[in-house]
Amino acid sequence: MLDKHQTGIVFNIQKFSVHDGEGIRTLVFLKGCPLHCPWCSNPESQRREPERAYNPTRCLSAEVCGRCARACPTGAVRVVNGLICFDRSMCTGCNACVRACPTGAQTVYGESVSVDHILKRVEEDDVFYARSGGGLTLSGGEALAQPDFALALLREAKARRIHATIETCGHYPTDVLEEACRLLDALIFDVKCLDSERHKASTGVGNELILRNLHFVFEHFPDLPVLVRTPVIPGFNDTEEDILSIREMLPKRSTVRYEALTYHRMGQPKYGYLGRPYPLEGVKADEAFMTRLNAMLKAYQQ
Incomplete structure (x- = not known):
């Protein structure tokens, strides 16, 4: 199969991003991830298969619309006391309600798309990439959890001279990386914690393969620009020792940078849309600690 015809499961294509690589970028979010971080801001990315979701804030109400309930053949979507209700246990995934919904309140996270379809969307903004040094960033989930699709995307992007970056958790076979x-x-590479037992308790996997892959990149691709990032999660890795130990592990070279990310809850509403509880309910970032931490990291880099 030609690379441009290769297909995979994508749940979002986000244009004009300026925080996920150099310049102005188009982010392509692939579904599936080997980690299950409770702080994940994209819970719709964790499972490989498409997932049904219901966003009540976009619903026009049963009184005004109600098309989804009328379209549903199984009663999974119905009107109860004047409200649209979605019973996942009765849903067969026919998506009749999604097609009937005029606002996107009833939706599906994830669809099968081709490499060519994605890169045509990316190329719509090539003038912005040329001016800013931007391009394509693959994210997720974990893009390399769909290795055939992700690698086909990268090969075709290279053939089309599109600057390409991946945001990765690093947990997959080294030959894929x-x-x-x-x-x-x-390359943007997440390192969450150096303690493997603590890493496994929170994410579902140890960190041995992740760290082995990171050091493989440092050894075999010394000229590849690498940004190592750590989300600082209260109660998990929010100590100076945790973060500075990661920073000290990295080689001191111009191609390697490090960034500590402040915990946020912007993805919390999506857990509700998927019918899941938010695992870190009530947890907030310590802004004062992050200010001190970033000052220490800045001094370390000087």
């Missing part, structure tokens, strides 16, 4: 690195212009 090696092939990706040969096609990438930059």
Whole structure:
């Protein structure tokens, strides 16, 4: 199969991003992830298959619309006391309600798309990439959890001279990462914690493979720009020792940068749309600690 015809499951294409690589970028979010972080801001990305979701804030109400309930053949979507209700246990995934909904309140996270379809969307903004040094960033989920699709995207992007970056958790076979690195212009690599037992307790996997893959990149691709990032999560890795130990592990070279990310809850509403509880309800970032931490990191880099 030609790379441009390869298909995969994508749940979002976000244009004009300025925080996920150099310049102005188009982010392509692939579904599926080997980690299950309770702080994940994209819960719709964790499972590989498409998922039904209901966003009541976009609903026109049963009184004004009600098309989804009338379209549903199983009664999974119905009107109860004047309100639209969605019973996941009765849903067969026919998506009749999604097609009937005029506002996107009833939706599906994830659809099968081709490499060519995605890159045509990306190329719509090539003038902005040329001016800003931007391009394509693959994210997720974990983009390399769909290795055939992600690598086909990278090969075709390279053929079209599109600057390509991946945001990755690093947990997959090293040969997949090696092939990706040969096609990438930059890499964004998450390191969450150096304590493997604590890492496994929170994410579902240990960190041995992740760290092994990171050091593989440092050894075999020394010229590849790498941004290592750590989300600082209250109660998990929010100590100076946790963060500075990661920073000290990294080689001191111009191609390697480090960033500590402040915990946020912007993805919390999506847990409700998916019918899941938010695991970190009530948890808030310590802004004062983050200010001190970033000052220490800045001093470390000087």
